[in-house]
Amino acid sequence: MDFALTDEQKMLADGAARYVRERCDLESRRKAAASEDGFSRRHWRHFADQGWLALTLPEAAGGLEMTVEDMSILVEELGRGLVCEPLVDSAVTCAHLLSASGSEAARAILADIATGEAIVTLAHLEEGDHSEYDAPVASRAERIDDGWTLSGTKTCVFYGASATHFVVSARNNGDDGYGLFLVAADADGIRREGYSLIDGTRAADVHFDNVRVPASALLHEPATAATVLESALDRAVVIFGAGVVGSMEAVLELTSEYLKTREQYGKPLASFQALKHRMSEMLVETEQARSALYSALAAIDSDDGQRRRRAISGAKALIAQSGHFVIGEGIQLHGGIGVTEEYAVGHHFKALIVYDKRFGDSDFHIERCGQIPAEEPQAP
Amino acid sequence: MDFALTDEQKMLADGAARYVRERCDLESRRKAAASEDGFSRRHWRHFADQGWLALTLPEAAGGLEMTVEDMSILVEELGRGLVCEPLVDSAVTCAHLLSASGSEAARAILADIATGEAIVTLAHLEEGDHSEYDAPVASRAERIDDGWTLSGTKTCVFYGASATHFVVSARNNGDDGYGLFLVAADADGIRREGYSLIDGTRAADVHFDNVRVPASALLHEPATAATVLESALDRAVVIFGAGVVGSMEAVLELTSEYLKTREQYGKPLASFQALKHRMSEMLVETEQARSALYSALAAIDSDDGQRRRRAISGAKALIAQSGHFVIGEGIQLHGGIGVTEEYAVGHHFKALIVYDKRFGDSDFHIERCGQIPAEEPQAP
Amino acid sequence: MDLQLSPDDLAFRDEVRAFLRENLTPEVVYRSHTEVHPPNEEDRRWWNSVLNRKGWAAPSLPVEYGGTGWSPIRRGIFERECRLAGAPELRWQGLRLIGPVICEFGSEDQKKRYIPPILEGTEQWAQGFSEPGAGSDLASLKSTAILDGDKYIVNGQKIWTTEAGYSELGFFLVRTDTTSKHGGISMIIIDMSSPGITVRPIEMINGDPSTFEVFLDNVEVPRENLIGEPGTAWQQTKFLLANERTSSADIDKAYGDLRRIRAIARREHKNGRPLIEDPGFRQRLTQLELEVEALEWSVLRVLCNAPSHHPSAASASVLKIKGSDLQHKLTKLATDALGPRALRLYTREQAFNAQISALWPGYVPGVTHDMLYMRACSIYGGSREIQKNIIAKIAFAM
């Protein structure tokens, strides 16, 4: 076991840290949030140039075939800077679904993901769903001669209005499960209604009205789709989790600096013991979140589905809980300025809330863990 | 609505406070714990002399017919002094069961409760039961010509080895519910196995082996027994709760005094902000416990069973939770001495644990509350 | 000791309920229950006047100035019923803060001039206390009011001035004696349309401005606008705060939040059944219900001047700590009940005018907006940490 970063990982982390430091100030992020996309196309091009979008993609698609750990190291640094581009949705979640498919169409799109030309996002949640992990999927896929027609309404499609393609879950009458389909966002019969999210990014409701797609659009058959999707979601949960850990580290830094700078009753805030102790508690929780992240990274490729599920759900729950405490207290220690839009700590909080509510919240994941028996030690 | 104590209530509280101050030092309590009874017969006589055992009893039995509120005011003061005599078990819980019965035998015993001659305790819990409120009762009562025979094993019978009488729950074949029987502790066929509890009091397992009792021993028929028992338990929960609130107040006092006396790094502990803040949090929780107590007192005689149940269970849960925090932190702030047998704060903690585990714990009572819909405000 | 509501109080509650049923409209109720910050200003002014016609606008004022003469319990009943029924929450600054101060310390002219529009709701007030960098430390107040003939010339900067952007009047703490470090602070009434006043909205974490910076640049204020004698603001401020010992518990909002959470949880689903039947969710909800109910009893104890084991001056701080902690938890639970729907941004205007559909039911708008805003409640009005300092000092002499 070795936690040290390889030289390659160090370069990756340093490059991202430098980018965040030099280019990801809050003002430009607020500008991006106000734009039609809810993110910055300039950043997006940079991500492509740096190879970040290609990081975990297969070589055949121009990818670097790096690991989930590498991606998590990158995203942790980006999380410090509240980076909000569709890196994980497109180049991790959907890229995994595409890579795992044998389809020719998929391979072509993967290359476009690597260059940033394609933005692919998951259209999976429907009315009333609380978690991607147990969405029942009512959207319908009907077989026609040369392919399929898709109908239904997807909601909370992240980056849905900016996406070039969707991976859509839909159910063929009579099949047990749902299939996963690749659909161009400009296909006939698709209507999107975009809206802003609290963190400044955007999502959309996407209506599919008898959208025709070729047979090759079927990425995953019902027999395997749910398993592949789970594995894609697991990757998203872990890598977004790394971003939250980055957020937490940034808040520790922001807050301790703030406390040293500001005075009350003629003394620096940092000299008040109650505030010192709060910072210590925040560090304890941040370390817990990081450890939960490592636990999930260690299990992400495990063949033991129970172990993997437990580690992923456990990390999701603990990172969200710890993040809520650390960033919430970060706001508290800043006082009034902490609850304004002009200051970064509130934005970290909103990014955390987005993490908390995506993929199922902590209650959901604790319950999911609880259904998996913990490994029992053997009695002698 | 008026929270002020009446003159009578003030006298009661002052009398108890004086007794605690003058006679209930920790050393004598430790001595009592080491005795065969696990409590002090001297205190017990004093309780009788003061009329405390007769407080809520009916006039016909020599009682003072005072209210549950009055009793709770008394027990709060006694709780400050960690008083551990069977006051509530005998003169509240069982006295209520006896008062509510039409039986002649019951009336006679009530008079003995008032004088302290009788110590009556509830023999209700059986193997594996976690709460008096939902004990299924497997013990059997069989009709014989002139009465009943009782068989079964009761466990965690508080003060069971010192009791003169038991109120025993037992079930007649074919009946839906269980009946409640008054049984002399020295009746043939009763075997008791006593043991100490963590707070220094004692309990017993009580085995009933075809114990014959007269027909008049049946205090409550199966049709009404569960309802009357619930009402008796409600009284016990509230009044013991008052004792815990007293405990919490005592710990606030002990701890703030300790912090002012002791020094670390050349400064009194009371000057450290983190410890000041902890004291403040402890007060906030103590106030919550007291409010929950009042909420329960306000509902204890309500005809609205849902409201009563909710308030009682709510108080049980909140008082135990708040008590755990306040007294647990009381230990923490004392440092090493707090975890020794020689110092009072640990004894308050153990008294709290006893409260927590009796009658069902916080999880049990939160769940019980949750089954009762909260009052919904009317829409206009 | 008598812990029951009297039959008269129960009858009063019925009277209030009947009045609310008759006078509120579904549109107003929808907007109130949406819990955005700041609430709809027109609704509040309208409701102020409706209540005034009934004589119920100003429970905080003495009867001779238009108050209701209700007991604290009755006032509590009234406020709870208004909140739960979805009545607009009237603005506090006039009715509950400066109104009582003017009645107690103001001149007869001030009473005549300012109280009637407060009762009718036609003039709304801003409270100008906080200044940049001053935190909770009033001694470092920097704004000045220098007497120049029959006018004060006011200069300075205020921050966190709630709703200053659409208030006709403001009451400000200013230093009328610049030679004294701790004294010399006065309370003065300023027309917010005076030349020299600039108001800048502060965008909050929830995306809407509900508080403002106020810049005072040589603002001329008539001498008679000073309240009481110069340098007596400390006394007035103490009086003002003592009137609001229980409001920081936010108990009425807490009950409103519980109502909202239950309404959401009856409609949302988990594991194939309504969320409200899910054991884990119920447990969290019940815990909060119980804590809110206990907090209500804490409020009642303060309202009724219950005897206390601890100096009663600590109780406002005790209520605030628990009240703001519950606000954090309640608003979090409400967003949790919504699932990913909680992530959609509804600005204040969007929330009032939201398109309601099966995908986006009417209970979604406002929930997250409120949760984000409520992160401020453990900061404003003296932070949680300041309250703990106060309690330690008052209750334990530490």
Added chain:
Amino acid sequence: MDLQLSPDDLAFRDEVRAFLRENLTPEVVYRSHTEVHPPNEEDRRWWNSVLNRKGWAAPSLPVEYGGTGWSPIRRGIFERECRLAGAPELRWQGLRLIGPVICEFGSEDQKKRYIPPILEGTEQWAQGFSEPGAGSDLASLKSTAILDGDKYIVNGQKIWTTEAGYSELGFFLVRTDTTSKHGGISMIIIDMSSPGITVRPIEMINGDPSTFEVFLDNVEVPRENLIGEPGTAWQQTKFLLANERTSSADIDKAYGDLRRIRAIARREHKNGRPLIEDPGFRQRLTQLELEVEALEWSVLRVLCNAPSHHPSAASASVLKIKGSDLQHKLTKLATDALGPRALRLYTREQAFNAQISALWPGYVPGVTHDMLYMRACSIYGGSREIQKNIIAKIAFAM
């Protein structure tokens, strides 16, 4: 970055498991799993010797003095397996605290004299650091050792000296130079049967003494019992603590507690089904399981010297805060699982020899005893509050 256990380590784990299966007896396992404080002394000494025969007694010692040469990971595996299998927990004071110090700083004579009995478990050690009134403040140490010819004359009083009552030897901090305020502190080895030593048990909250007061009254100690040069105890203490950076996490005990809680919850019932299937109980249990698992990764990071965003000197304190918090919660949950049965007092002796019946199953004794004892874990070895001071200072320079 490689987050997997190597195949070799997994094979090692199997080897340990096999060894434990062969060598432990059900009686010993029962007593270990009963988790009383202090544990059974005979079992510990016996197990010490069993492990020594295998060469596994002293993973903390350098190989040349009988250590195992295991990697930190392997040592962690070994300790976890021992704990879960119910092996007696060996006493730390000799094997893990003073043993390594003697190997590092001791004379050749000291090594020869003291290390073999430590390996075999025939001599047990007490740690005499704390003094009354000193709290966590070493600078105020008062015990003295004055050189008189070839002897030190030791006077003073120690408190919280764990297991002093049945230890053959002790290592004590004493002041050999009484003129210096901060320096002049030395570590000295004292035979606990020396004339002038009085040991008084301190009865703990759980009803049993596991810690002692030690009175030193003109105790004569051979000069050669001093470790290293006079006045160098600070360096030795730092070394001693650095060897135990992760032990305060109590991670092995936490896993043992989880095992025990699950065992109880499979047998106890709620609402007609095993407690372990109750949603509320499962939720609490799962939350703790996850936090323990995360803490294990925190331990692994420290053991492997993982790169850290924060000064690594803070990590022992981070582990201790979380570890003791979890101990409070785990032992509370265990008692909750027992219901009213948790109230029965089992002293240490009663717990070892408890009559097991359907009413009082074998999993009852020790649970509450342990819960009560563990209230001390956030106090001993530097209280939770001291740890927070340390973290703020080291990690944030505050």
